[in-house]
Amino acid sequence: MFKKVTESIVKQMDPDGDLVPVRSMLDHEHFRPLCLVRRKKQTTFQRYPRYKQTWYRLEDVLLPGQDEPLIPSGGEQDARQFLIKKTGTDRIDGSLILPIDPTRGELTGAASLANEWSIKLKKNHIPPTKLEALKTERKINTNHAFIQQLQKTGQKLYVVHETIETMEEASYQETSDAEGKFMAQFYVKFCAKGTRKNIQSITIPKGCTLAFRAFQLAISDAWWDVLEGTLGALEAEVKRNCHILSTLSSQLSSILLTAIKAVMGDRNLFQELSHKMEAVLDEGDSDELKTESAALKDLLRLLQQSSAHTLLHMAAAITYTLDALEELSEDQLLLLLESLENKIVSQQLKLVESILKQREHGNGFSADPSLLSFSQERDHQVTIAMLEMSGVKLHEDGSAAGTNEAFSATGALYVSLYVLSLLSKPH
Incomplete structure (x- = not known):
């Protein structure tokens, strides 16, 4: 019965x-x-995803911090109040006559269901910005037995960030009545009549959680992040796979960017670099990092001189970048190179992020019109053309049209712009 109440509230x-x-x-x-x-695991016949408790809270698996609550009470937690009322009465009448000789049967019946309830609710919400700030202050305790178990089994972990709770004790009552009559005419007459009344009720205590929302946690070593929706998952995925690129010096970033630009314009170089990075990830050594290509020599020499740990992380980041670039058309790659030359990839990244965010929030494809303003008309044309090749057609007012397939295609463009913006950013 509790499940019936919570599902009704969610609806x-x-x-x-x-x-x-x-x-x-x-x-x-x-x-x-x-x-x-x-x-x-959700099955096709389940309307809602199902979650299982772990008996742990986020603070239980983080390294010790200051002696204060993880999320202080008061202004740190957004709370809103609601009043839900429901009144319902259903009645069904029916009859059935069966003319079967030498027997004649007649069945009549009626059933009714009545329920009425009112619940005062409160929504508690921890804004993603609070979790974002928290992850920089507290790291994951990788020695925690629960975290080690998750890493061994590969299970995904989620953190509850929003709940719907009762503000006061509430009662729910459901009354059902059924009345029926069966009459059969054999060689003698037989008649029966019956009624049934069923009352069910439940009392829900104050502060009871009725519904919730949860974000997936991404855990890598002691680092953790919150995957907020599809875009949030994409952002966290990029940061996780390309974290090492943000630690490179200006000189090393320039070397990698030069190699990336070279492979974007040459399919053979693209395949060569891709195969060498995959070999590093598969075999874990740098024996194959040799080339006759002048465009790749500096990068491969740099990787050869790196520690085994750095080499693996660099190879993974480069492979991830190449995978995204491979999803783009050759024309898009050429437009990206032109955008790099004109130093507009950072603005293009913000534009694509805006489009993905609006799409995820159910507003269709749209963007902030201010991000469509470029100093040069050619830059505007390049950006519009590049997006159209991903399946998104933008208009001057920021509105756009696109298919569901355009979301994943634009995601690959987002990753490509993110890496290029990161590597070309002045240190």
């Missing part, structure tokens, strides 16, 4: 969103803000 508050009803009142304490949960 009213967020019919097409990602709010998840709590299935059992016994488990509600394990789905509060900052609780860690695991997601079960």
Whole structure:
């Protein structure tokens, strides 16, 4: 019955969103803000994803910090109040006559279901910006037994960031009535009549969690991040795979950027660099990092001189970048090279991010019109053309048209722009 209440509330508050009803009142304490949960495999017949409690909170798996709450009370947590009311009465009448000789049967019946309830609710919400600030202050305790178990099994971990809770004790009652009559005419007459009334009720305590939202956590060594939706997952994925690129000096960034630009304009060089990076990842050594290509020599020499740890991380970041670039057309790669030359990739990155964010929030394809303003008309034309090749047609007012397939294609463009912007950024 508790499940019926929570699902009804979710249908009213967020019919097409990602709010998840709590299935059992016994488990509600394990789905509060900052609780860690695991997601079960969802089947096609389940309307909502199902999560399993872990008995841990986020602070339990972080390295010790100052003696204060992880998220201080008060202004750190956004809270809103709601009042949900529902009144319903359903009645069904029916009859059935069966003319079967030498027997005649008649079945009539009626059933009704009535429910009425009112619940005061509160939404607790931890803004992603608070979690973003927290991850820079507190690292994951990689020696924690639970974290080590997750890393061994490869299970995904989620953190609850929003809950719907009761503000006061609430009662829900459901009454069902059924009435039926069966009459059969054999060689003698037989008639029977019956009624049934069923009353079910449940009392929900104050502060009970009825529904929640959760973000996936990305954990790599002691570093962690929150994957907020599809765009959030993409952003975290890029940062995780390309983190080492943000630590490079200006000189090393320039060497890598030169090599990337070279392979963007030469398919043979692209394949050569891709194969060499895959060999490093597969075999873990730098024996194959030799080339006759002048465009790749400096980069491969740099990688040969790196430690084994740095080499693997660099090879992974380069492979990830090449995978994104390979999703783009040759014309898009040429336009990207022109954009690099004209120093507009940072603005293009913000534009693509804006488009992906609006698409994810259900607003269709659109963008901030100010990001479409370039000092040179040619830069504007290049940007529009590059987006159209990913399936997004932009208009001057920021509105756009695109298909669902355009989301993934624009994602590859986002990754490419992110890396190029990072490497070309002045140190």
